[in-house]
Amino acid sequence: MGLGRWGLAPSRAAWLCVAAAALALGAAAAAWRRRRARGGAVRVGTVSGLYLYPLKSCRRVSVEEAEVSDMGLRKGDLRDRFWLVIKEDGHMVTARQEPRLVLISVACENGHLILNAPEMKELSIPVKLPEENPVKNCRVFGLDIEGRDCGDEVASWLTAFLNSEPYRLVNFETQMTPRKCEEIKSPFRTKDKVPYSDCGPLLIISEASVEDLNSRMKKKIDMYCFRPSITISGCSAYEEDTWDKVVIGDVEMKQVMACGRCILTTVDPDTGIIDRKQPLETLKSYRMCDPAQKDLYKSAPLFGSFYGIDKIGTIKVGDPVYKMS
Template sequence: MSSAAGLGSFSAPGWLPRSRLGWLCASGAVLALGVAAAWRWRRAGRAERLLVRVGTVTGLSIYPLKSCQGVPVKRAEVTELGLRDGDMRDRFWLVIKEDGHMVTARQEPRLVLVSVACENGHLILKAPEMKDLILPVQLSEKNAVKDCRIFGLDIQGRDCGDDVARWFTTFLNSEPYRLVHFETQMNPRKCNQIEKPFRATDKVPYSDCGPLLVISEASLEDLNTRLEKKVTMRNFRPSITVSGCSAYEEDSWDKIIIGDVELKGAMACGRCILTTVDPDTGIIDRKEPLETLKSYRMCDPALKDLYKSAPLFGNFFGVDKIGTIEVGEPVYKIIEH
């Protein structure tokens, strides 16, 4: 008798077991059939999902303070908000003007010269000709919570204090700036309010628009064949760097698996003048590699409303399944039938 037939006979109108033993046997049979059906359904689901290896992770970088130097790590936790390594979380600190508007290397290119580290519950900032600055990751609740503005959206941040404010203002020789820290009880920005291709479940603190940015080494190599002065991945600030695939192949990855992490492609990354800031000198060129990218990496005309005049380089991903990833792990593309 097939499973379907068995379930049909148990549910026939008027059927009633004649004894407690009969009732128990019948209940057990129904339960067993249900478990078997669910197991077969799960197996069928897995069989319909094909994994194809497309590359290998060659780099992981966390950018704790927006526009400042990235921190390469060998292993990282993938959270809904981006990469994490202990107290070091991606774009959880932000320089702001006194009115709360963000400050990035677009306005202050020398921000790229600030290096960041986390040790023993403290954030350590270093910059040329500046004394190291050490501040606690967990700030006092007495510190004010600031209303901040990033690309037209509101978000909060706890003020890191006057000493930090003076440090940044002195280093940048600027108007008064302050530093704020995003705390997990605060509301992150919803990515689909930043750019429509993201999902309502995608969210970020102070990142531009997506939790993770993936770029292949082959894409950078192809770009450098077109440039007089070569650039590095530091110009593009990816979360995950991948080798073993062809140039711009990452454009076609809809869903990928790395370790126990599953990521969903959202949109390409439209590049801006931040890519023209020399990461070694903090000098903004405003031309390359942006002009070269514009010569061959513009979007399809049908997507001009989304990307405007920005050339595309790298792809943003949302997080479907959190977990950990490591340098050296294979990257698989999910093909669903």
């Protein structure tokens, strides 16, 4: 029976339809929360930030919403660590060797990657490179991986900005074979894979962990020194290390291992100056691994946790974070 049979005006009828739809959505959401509760899910925090690093070691790109793929975050044509600076022999170059890499910012417009750096002219290169561009054999933390060369113009631009030996830029393409995380660090699963990332597809850090670290330091350090993929608010310090399985939006992920920290954390993201001391010295005073795990973490202090992807999907800033028990 149509609403018009009850003598309702079209606008009134439309309003009632919208209200009924909203009630239905609310009921569905409540049912979903009840199902989660029965399944042992506990809300542990809220997503406070989402960050991609399209060009390894360069400036972050902050987004409000991102797709979580099996190799990390994606926002349109920007994918996490899909671009890499290399030497002419194919070995990777990061901010460990060239701290000023952190000053290069990356954006994407109309199918082009846009690079900017202090006192440099903006440079634009196509995201989809010509097939005639050669594919390079690259070396990332001891493992071989391919990358398509991005051309001479960006190579000259990078070399001029860094005032270095000749460097080149390569792009990982989805038909190429990614690195297997389990070959980088043994705790990762067979299905975990990354392009040029250090270790795993997602790195999660809580704001409380950074606050706790800063309470121990004379000079406060920026969250961005740790290059997280996802930051979480509303939980206690280092709680992210204890979450086995996590659900955010329709994404499911599993905690694999802690992140052992290196001198990259001592590069100031605003100046590109490397300190080589802090925050590592402070972290080493209280964040060392259990002696039984020394073969895995060596002498690196632990800060933040790597997560593998069990179910892809979309997440947003403001999404609740659930721990599955």
